[in-house]
Amino acid sequence: MEKQEFSVGESSTKTKKSECTEEKFVWPWVGLVANIPTVADDSGRRVGRSGSTLRDELIQKGFNPTRVIPIWNFKGHSGFVLVEFAKGFKGFENAMNFERSYRSDGHGKKDWEKGARLRDDKPYGWVCREDDYKRSGIVGQKVKKKRDLKSLSQLQEEEERKMFHLVKNMSQSIDMKILSKQELEHKVDETSRVLESVELHNYQLNEKYKQEVEKTQANLRDQYQQIMIGHEKSMTDLETERQKLENRARQIYINEAEMEKSRLEIEMNQKAMLEQNEANMEAMKLAEKHQKEKEKLHEKLMEMEAKLNETQELELEIEKLKGSTNVMKHMADGDVELMEKMAKTQMELEAREAALHDKIMSLTQKERMANDEFQEARKEMIQFWNENEDLVSGEQIRVKRMGHLDTKPFVVAVKKKLRGGSRAKAELKAMELCSFWEGQIGNVHWYPFRVDESDGIAKNVVDNNDEKLVKLTDAYGEQLYNEVVRAKMEIVEYNPSGGYVVSELWNFEKNRKATLEEATDVMLKIRKKVVTMKNKRKRH
Incomplete structure (x- = not known):
């Protein structure tokens, strides 16, 4: 803001007079x-x-x-x-x-x-x-x-006093913003360290889980080999016993009692072979079941490896790990040592789950608090920009009203349509048309978009068959259509539930939302400019 100097022309003198x-x-x-x-x-x-x-x-x-x-x-x-x-x-x-x-x-x-x-x-x-x-x-x-009587020097002193207080208040406000920014940066660094710690812990937990699964798979392979070896040994023993009984039957030729005894022994041997075959079938089924469980464990392992970097799904992964532990417990039925080891592993997993859950909750709370502080800082900066438009008018970082319609395209489109009509009539019609579309943009029930997933990513695109947009294009052309679509897209992105215009710090040079650091740099630049003006006035 420049210092105002008053000149009275011919009635003023060039030499300074005393106030009296x-x-x-x-x-x-x-x-x-x-x-x-x-x-x-x-x-x-x-x-x-x-x-x-x-x-x-x-x-x-x-x-x-x-x-x-x-x-x-x-x-x-x-x-x-x-x-x-x-x-x-x-x-x-x-x-x-x-x-x-x-x-x-x-x-x-x-x-x-x-x-x-x-x-x-x-x-x-x-x-x-x-x-x-x-x-x-x-x-x-x-x-x-x-009214009152005042000299020009008195008015200039009042203006200088107001300017001094304004610069002082702005300097204090900027100092407070710098301190707040430093505190936020400290909190962000602290949050980053916590995230790195959680990421390291996730990696260690993943490695430990891989080792446990590999060990379980090795135990399953050993059990399967032992079952097959026992099955082969049982078949060999039964075959040897069958041959012995057949040889003995050949030797019994007269004694009927011996022959009957031999017959009964042969029948018992056959029955035992049938039972052994049934046991072998059960063993094969159990082996196949173990193989399927191993494949399921492998699939779950691959799924967990794809999701371990996302802490939000950690609880689901732990539940899957518990399910895998129950499968291993079923396979270890009757093995006391393995069951005790599984119980110990289960307790350790539950303890880790609780500790990691506490860390995630603490981290989430800190992140939410930091985000709230960032949003509050943005609100204060937007208020500062609105109250000091003359200071920031030439900057690339300014406040943009998201969802606000520009009246210029409406005036141009209406004048083009009403050729030969008066300018006042065209401007009145343009204002009425703009007011109508402001109501449509704020209408949360009007949604002229559809979801497009053609490139594999879901995104909102304009519905070219929307009745209102088709009528607007036919009546007033492409330029007005683009202005309405732009404003509606901004409302959908920034205030879909409220439907009213919201203010946002905007980088007009890069056409995107301005960061808190960019806005802070502009405030420091303004502060430097105001301090320079103040020092010049003191020297003069």
Whole structure:
């Protein structure tokens, strides 16, 4: 913000005066026009031209008054009017141009004060000063009402004091933002270290699980080989016994009792062979079941290796590990040593699961807190940008209203459609059309998009068959269609449930959401600029 300097033109002096002798003006700036023509109405009361008519005449002359107020007394219109101007530098410049215009035409304040016999019937005008403020009568009362006397140096001091406080407050705010940024960076570093620790622990747990599965698979292979060896040995023993019984039967030729005994022994041997065959079949089925369980374990291992880097699915993986442990427990039925080992492994897994779950919960809470602080910082920066638009107007990082419609394409499209029509009519129609589509964009029930997965990634694309968009394109063309689609896409992305426009820090150079670091750099740049301006004023 630049320092305002006030110049009074011919009435100012180049040398500095002390405050007690410096010319004082009525502030806010006000001019006085005298000798306004008046006539008597039927009741004898004096009337004159209205303030709005005089204001329009002064505006046409380029003086830009904010209001013109006729002064009335008990007789009616007094012939005087007050001309109010804006408070700032531009208002003072307009007021002095107003005074110079009357003075150059021989109708200034000095010309008015020469006396009634030297005046003509034209209006006289000037800017009110201390003598006008202290004037008696109805004119002096109206001039003093809600106004004060101030010199130009006093006004400049007030502006400098306001600028000093503004710069000071902004500097303190920037310092606080820098501290907050440093704290957030510290928290981010701490969160990164925790994540690295969790990742290392996941890797170690994965390696331990691989070792346990490989060991279990080796035990299954040993058990299967032992079953096959025992089966072959049993078959060999039974075959040897069968041959012995057959040889003995050949030797028994007379004794019927011996023959019957031999027959019974042969039948028992055959029955034992049948039972052994059934046992062999069960063993083969059990071996096949173990093979299938091994294949399932291998598939589960491959699935876990693909998901171990995602901590969100850790609980599911542990449940699968528990299921695998139950399968091994079933296979180890009757083996006391293996069952005790499996129970110990189960307890260790449960302990690790609880510890890892606590770490994940703590990490999630810290991440949520850090994210909340980042969002709060963005809200404060957006508020700062909105309150200091003059300071950030030239920066690439500015506030963008997501979902807001630009009225320019509407005006262009309507003018193109209404060829030969008046400009005012086209602009009115454009405003009505823009207002209608703002309502459609905020309507959460209107969703002119569809999901496209042609490239393997689900994304929202415009539904070219949407009835409202088709009518809009046919009526007003592609440019207006693109503007409506852009605004609707921003609403769907940034506020799908509310449907109203939201503010966001935006990098207009790269056409994307601005990062917190980029916004902070801009704030530091603004602070440096303000400090430089302050130092220049001190040197002068």
